[in-house]
Amino acid sequence: MKAYVFPGQGAQFTGMGKELYDSSAKAKSYFDTANDILGxxxxxxxxxxxAEELKETKVTQPAVFIHSVVTALMHDEFKPDMVAGHSLGEFSALVANQTLGFEDALKLVSQRALAMQKACEMNPSTMAAILGLEDQQVEELCEGIEGVVPANYNCPGQLVISGTNEGIEIACEKMKEAGAKRALPLPVGGAFHSPLMEPAREELAAAIESTQFSTPICPVYQNYDAKPHSDIVEIKANLISQLTAPVRWTQSVQQMVADGAVEFVECGPGKVLQGLVKKIHREAEVSGL
Incomplete structure (x- = not known):
């Protein structure tokens, strides 16, 4: 079985999507529509x-989404057996499996980006990548530090944590003391996938509830619980919960493999997910569109 996976924030680069835009009238129409929607x-x-302009939250999330979705939709042989996306990438995955239309999903992505930006400004906070410790060790250390939680289970030995600036500073020291190869603060605007994103979750929940969702053509393996979903009510609830809960990417890939995925195709900028999939399951075939 073939799984299509979609990257999240951080995969952007200058020039992304230009080749698609120049080579296809259909692709150009998606970009033109996006310009109209975003204003x-x-x-x-x-x-x-x-690079600085592309890092702006109102730009980054829509840009990665547009590139990912148009990349997938331009391929005639695009017939996924299952889909998944890392954080923001979950919205791209939901267009790919026809749960959401392109325009509705882009509006949600834009609202999500602005809501997250507002939440970041309300609560100064950050994230850090912890390399070389078992997930359980990181979880146990986080429990002892107020305001710090696991945020992204990227692959074995790579877990990103979120929290207050002070909490992350303390956590990095404790992780190094526990034997982490690296405990690296990340250049991000806030503590994504943590309880500090609650104001953004509330704002996004209202937008998601008022958006039309359709029955998907294949299951989406969602960040919230790493399980396959085809029920619209469950998909909506998990998409809302995703903002304040960790991204269970390791567990999602493991579940897709258990359910028969042998080939993973990354749709969008960069090759980050191909690398993570290989670290999670060495036998997997990986490629990019």
Whole structure:
């Protein structure tokens, strides 16, 4: 079985999507639609913007989403048996399996980005990557530090934590003392996938509840519980919960493999997920569109 996977924030680069835009009238129409929905020329920023401009939250999340979805939809042989996305990538996955339409999903992605930005400004906070410790060790250490939680289970030996600035500083020291190869603060605007994102979760919940969702053509393995879902009510609930809960990427890939996935195809900018899949399951075939 073939699983299509979609990257999240951080995969952006200057020039992303230009080849698609230049080579296909259909692809160009998606970019033009996106410009209209967002109210600014995101295509121009994607093609010509600086790394700093692309890092702006209102740009980053829609840009990665647009690139990922258009990449998938431009392939005639795109017939997924299962889909999954890392954090933001879950919205791309839901367009790929026809749960959401492109326009509705882009509106949600834009609202999510702005809501997360607001939450970051309300509660100064950050994230750090912990390398070289078992997940359980990281979890136990986080329990002893107020305001710090596991945020991204990326692959065995790589777990990202979220929390207050002070909490993350303390956590990094404790992780190093426990034998972590690296405890690296990340250049992000806030503590994504933690309880500090509660204001954004509430805002996004209202938008998701008022958006049309359709029965998918294949299951989506969701970040919230790493399980396959085809029920619209469950998909909505998990998508809302995702903002304040950890991304269970390791567990999602393991479950997809257990359910028959042998080939993983990454749709979107970069190759981050291909690398993570290989670290989670060495025998997996990985490629990118």
């Amino acid at each position: 600014f020329d995101i295509a121009k920023v994607m093609f010509e913007g600086s």
